[in-house]
Structures are given as C-alpha cells and as structure tokens.
Amino acid sequence: MEPVALPWGPPREERADAARNRAHLIGVAREMVAELGACNVTMDALAERAGLGKGTVFRRFGTRAGIFHAVLDEEEALFQHRVMTGPAPLGPGAPAAERLAAFGRARLEFLAAHLALARASLDVARPVPGQSPSLFHVRMLLAEACPDDALTGTLALQLVAALEGPVLLYLQRQDEGPLVVDDLITSWQVLVERLTAR
Amino acid sequence: MEPVALPWGPPREERADAARNRAHLIGVAREMVAELGACNVTMDALAERAGLGKGTVFRRFGTRAGIFHAVLDEEEALFQHRVMTGPAPLGPGAPAAERLAAFGRARLEFLAAHLALARASLDVARPVPGQSPSLFHVRMLLAEACPDDALTGTLALQLVAALEGPVLLYLQRQDEGPLVVDDLITSWQVLVERLTAR
Incomplete structure (x- = not known):
C-alpha cells in the first residue's frame, strides 16, 4: 500500500527532529559500545549521555x-x-x-x-x-x-x-x-x- | 550431579508406562506426519489416534x-x-x-x-x-x-x-x-x- 499524506499526524519539523535524535543516539551508542563493551551499556546511561529522556530512547528503538x-x-x-x-x-x-x-x-x-x-x-x-x-x-x-x-x-x-x-x-x-x-x-x-x- | 534413587516419586511401573506412551506417541505422530504432512497434524487428532488423553500428550511433549x-x-x-x-x-x-x-x-x-x-x-x-x-x-x-x-x-x-x-x-x-x-x-x-x- 502506498503511504498516504495524512492531514493530521506530527508536523514535518518533528519528523526531522526524530531522525536527528535517532542518528545522534546511534552515534552516542557506538561511542559507548566502543568504550564500555555492549553488555555494559545501559539505557539510562545512554539517555543521559545523549541528553535525551529515557522515553525518547525507547520510542526510537523499542527495546535495549x-x-x-x-x-x-x-x-x-x-x-x-x-x-x-x-x-x-x-x-x-x-x-x-x-x-x-x-x-x-x-x-x-x-x-x-x-x-x-x-x-x-x-x-x-x-x-x-x-x-x-x-x-x-x-x-x-x-x-x-x-x-x-x-x-x-x-x-x-x-x-x-x-x-x-x-x-x-x-x-x-x-x-x-x-x-x-x-x-x-x-x-x-x-x-x-x-x-x-x- | 549423579542421579539419586529417591525413596518417593512415581512407582517404577508408572515410569515404564510413561516411556511406552512416549514411544507409542512418537510412532503415531510419525505415521500421521507421513500421511497428512506436519502442518495438518493436530494434538486432538494425535491423542485420539493414539488412544490417549490430550493431557497425556501435552504432559509428554510440552507443546505441539x-x-x-x-x-x-x-x-x-x-x-x-x-x-x-x-x-x-x-x-x-x-x-x-x-x-x-x-x-x-x-x-x-x-x-x-x-x-x-x-x-x-x-x-x-x-x-x-x-x-x-x-x-x-x-x-x-x-x-x-x-x-x-x-x-x-x-x-x-x-x-x-x-x-x-x-x-x-x-x-x-x-x-x-x-x-x-x-x-x-x-x-x-x-x-x-x-x-x-x-
């Protein structure tokens, strides 16, 4: 099914913001994995270092x-x-x-x-x-x-x-x-x- | 750890019976898989053809x-x-x-x-x-x-x-x-x- 441009939903700026958050989070996670090893990276520490709420991290990636x-x-x-x-x-x-x-x-x-x-x-x-x-x-x-x-x-x-x-x-x-x-x-x-x- | 002969638990005959049931069920399941294909074999039909209760089938194998x-x-x-x-x-x-x-x-x-x-x-x-x-x-x-x-x-x-x-x-x-x-x-x-x- 083709995506349809809906008249409601989040405004464009928010989607661009979401993409930026996602790229930022991946970058910070890569740094932390390299420094600490994957098994020592917690969602709390990731959110804190990324300067974002833990809710935002889970919204972007679903799970750890x-x-x-x-x-x-x-x-x-x-x-x-x-x-x-x-x-x-x-x-x-x-x-x-x-x-x-x-x-x-x-x-x-x-x-x-x-x-x-x-x-x-x-x-x-x-x-x-x-x-x-x-x-x-x-x-x-x-x-x-x-x-x-x-x-x-x-x-x-x-x-x-x-x-x-x-x-x-x-x-x-x-x-x-x-x-x-x-x-x-x-x-x-x-x-x-x-x-x-x- | 070595298995220990416990003074309680099911009597020997029941364990031999369980082993027979298991072998019988596997035999019937093999027959049914060959006849019907695995995806068409239900637990109900298996229990019925084996002449055993559905509870017994689940007890022996846990899941389908x-x-x-x-x-x-x-x-x-x-x-x-x-x-x-x-x-x-x-x-x-x-x-x-x-x-x-x-x-x-x-x-x-x-x-x-x-x-x-x-x-x-x-x-x-x-x-x-x-x-x-x-x-x-x-x-x-x-x-x-x-x-x-x-x-x-x-x-x-x-x-x-x-x-x-x-x-x-x-x-x-x-x-x-x-x-x-x-x-x-x-x-x-x-x-x-x-x-x-x-």
Missing part, C-alpha cells in the same frame, strides 16, 4: 536490543563501504580469487569484533540476520573467478554459510570455548584457493 | 512443537544409522572423498524431506539444532581424504555450515521461493571434489 541492532546496522554499512570502495584486495582492483580470500578474512574479523554487539542485539524478536550483502559480493567474485561454473548461485550460498555460519552458531550458544577466528580465516583461505584453482 | 521435535530426533537417529552402517558410498567402504560427496547429497535430501517437520518443530524455545553428528562425520572423512591438512576441525565446521546453513536459513524465512535441492547437491559435489583433489 533494538539500539544495538541499529548500531550493528551502521557498522555493517561501514563494512560494506570498505568492500565496495576501499583499498584492494578487499576493495576493487585485485583478482577475484584474491578478493574472495580477503573478503573472508575481513568478514570473519568483522564478525568476531562485533560478537558482543551481535549478542546484545539478538534477544529482540527479529528474523535471522540477512546475509544478502555478503551473498551478493561472494556471488559476483565467484562468477569472475570461475566463469565456467554453472551453479555460482548455490555455491555462493554455501560459501557464505561456510563463512558466517560457524560464527552465527557460536553466537547462539552459550556453552562454547573461545572462537578461534585465525583458524577459521586460514581454513577459509584453503577452501577458496582450492575452489578457484585452475 | 515438542512432539515434532521428538519425531525429528527419531528421523535423525535413523539417518545417522544409515551413515554409520548402511551401504557405501554413504556407509563405510568407499574412499573418503566419495563418502563426503554422498553424505552431502543424502544430508540435503534428508533436510529437504523434513522441511515441514523441522518448521513445525521450530517455534518451541530451544537452542539452535545441534550439528554435532554431521560435524563429527565430516571431520572424520576430511581427515581421511586430506591427511596433510592441519585445520581439519575448522574446515569441517565450515563445510557443515555450507551443507546445512542454506536449508536452516531457508527454514527460518517465510518469504522465499522453492528450495532448489538438486542445485545445492551439485554445488556441494563441486566444492568437495575441488577441496579433496590431489
């Missing part, structure tokens, strides 16, 4: 998890920006197989660095995190590295699951030891090298 | 999802049995790389065949389905197929995620088109062949 989800979305956007326009081999300019290996390393480091944030954003009732940006990128590089392969689509789906699945699984369990990211990076590189070798 | 979870556990056990003792190349007796390819095909077919059952068992608050039997098996075959690789553990973790992740992800989303299992089987075979090629 909601704010971490918004911060994670921001971090995702910055990551995608590095992939799309940053220096090679993560960014454009290197052979596809090299970019694929670099993407795996960067993605695993990103996921590991944001574990606490991702865990803090989990308990909100939301669908499974979308993997589309990773999927889109891996499929593109795979099509370039293996132009003769017919099943680039499903192979990309499996590679993204191989890359992100172990970390997502780890996230949803509480009883595990430490996540050995370096080993995952190395075995991802083995996987990609053998897959794209000609 | 609980009974489907128990049925899925049974199916999993039968699958593991085929892998461990069935005919080659899924069962023992073929080279490890061939067994790995056959395992992927059989596992994807198993997951696809039990999609409705898995979906019906999802809405109960449980941890992520354990992947340990698959992980154990893939790690063993990988160690045999690639004895020189150092990181068999993490590589196996990634391969199992590649195998089961796309189906799990599909399960948790409602908005997707059909799952193309044949394509997943073919690209799994490509992945395994290149990984184990020497």
Whole structure:
C-alpha cells in the first residue's frame, strides 16, 4: 500500500527532529559500545549521555536490543563501504580469487569484533540476520573467478554459510570455548584457493 | 550431579508406562506426519489416534512443537544409522572423498524431506539444532581424504555450515521461493571434489 499524506499526524519539523535524535543516539551508542563493551551499556546511561529522556530512547528503538541492532546496522554499512570502495584486495582492483580470500578474512574479523554487539542485539524478536550483502559480493567474485561454473548461485550460498555460519552458531550458544577466528580465516583461505584453482 | 534413587516419586511401573506412551506417541505422530504432512497434524487428532488423553500428550511433549521435535530426533537417529552402517558410498567402504560427496547429497535430501517437520518443530524455545553428528562425520572423512591438512576441525565446521546453513536459513524465512535441492547437491559435489583433489 502506498503511504498516504495524512492531514493530521506530527508536523514535518518533528519528523526531522526524530531522525536527528535517532542518528545522534546511534552515534552516542557506538561511542559507548566502543568504550564500555555492549553488555555494559545501559539505557539510562545512554539517555543521559545523549541528553535525551529515557522515553525518547525507547520510542526510537523499542527495546535495549533494538539500539544495538541499529548500531550493528551502521557498522555493517561501514563494512560494506570498505568492500565496495576501499583499498584492494578487499576493495576493487585485485583478482577475484584474491578478493574472495580477503573478503573472508575481513568478514570473519568483522564478525568476531562485533560478537558482543551481535549478542546484545539478538534477544529482540527479529528474523535471522540477512546475509544478502555478503551473498551478493561472494556471488559476483565467484562468477569472475570461475566463469565456467554453472551453479555460482548455490555455491555462493554455501560459501557464505561456510563463512558466517560457524560464527552465527557460536553466537547462539552459550556453552562454547573461545572462537578461534585465525583458524577459521586460514581454513577459509584453503577452501577458496582450492575452489578457484585452475 | 549423579542421579539419586529417591525413596518417593512415581512407582517404577508408572515410569515404564510413561516411556511406552512416549514411544507409542512418537510412532503415531510419525505415521500421521507421513500421511497428512506436519502442518495438518493436530494434538486432538494425535491423542485420539493414539488412544490417549490430550493431557497425556501435552504432559509428554510440552507443546505441539515438542512432539515434532521428538519425531525429528527419531528421523535423525535413523539417518545417522544409515551413515554409520548402511551401504557405501554413504556407509563405510568407499574412499573418503566419495563418502563426503554422498553424505552431502543424502544430508540435503534428508533436510529437504523434513522441511515441514523441522518448521513445525521450530517455534518451541530451544537452542539452535545441534550439528554435532554431521560435524563429527565430516571431520572424520576430511581427515581421511586430506591427511596433510592441519585445520581439519575448522574446515569441517565450515563445510557443515555450507551443507546445512542454506536449508536452516531457508527454514527460518517465510518469504522465499522453492528450495532448489538438486542445485545445492551439485554445488556441494563441486566444492568437495575441488577441496579433496590431489
């Protein structure tokens, strides 16, 4: 259904104000997560440092998890920006197989660095995190590295699951030891090298 | 903590009776799922066909999802049995790389065949389905197929995620088109062949 311009509702300035509050809150939350760790950021402290009422914070994000989800979305956007326009081999300019290996390393480091944030954003009732940006990128590089392969689509789906699945699984369990990211990076590189070798 | 034989509690016969009821209910539920599809099996119909009270059904399984979870556990056990003792190349007796390819095909077919059952068992608050039997098996075959690789553990973790992740992800989303299992089987075979090629 198309949105309809209603003759009532909040005036335009208030909506612009709401957007500013939201961006401000996300910025402050990012700072606090970096300083204190996600699990030590309370809604009270966030509202206080942002100079806003606690009611405003809840109105913008619904729950405590909601704010971490918004911060994670921001971090995702910055990551995608590095992939799309940053220096090679993560960014454009290197052979596809090299970019694929670099993407795996960067993605695993990103996921590991944001574990606490991702865990803090989990308990909100939301669908499974979308993997589309990773999927889109891996499929593109795979099509370039293996132009003769017919099943680039499903192979990309499996590679993204191989890359992100172990970390997502780890996230949803509480009883595990430490996540050995370096080993995952190395075995991802083995996987990609053998897959794209000609 | 060791279980302790308590001097009170239900008498032995009642516990044996409970175990029989449980096995009977799972058997009837399996039949009904095969006949009607998981989404058409109601607790009332299950209790009626099993000749038990609805209260007994809920006492044994907690929720509607609980009974489907128990049925899925049974199916999993039968699958593991085929892998461990069935005919080659899924069962023992073929080279490890061939067994790995056959395992992927059989596992994807198993997951696809039990999609409705898995979906019906999802809405109960449980941890992520354990992947340990698959992980154990893939790690063993990988160690045999690639004895020189150092990181068999993490590589196996990634391969199992590649195998089961796309189906799990599909399960948790409602908005997707059909799952193309044949394509997943073919690209799994490509992945395994290149990984184990020497």
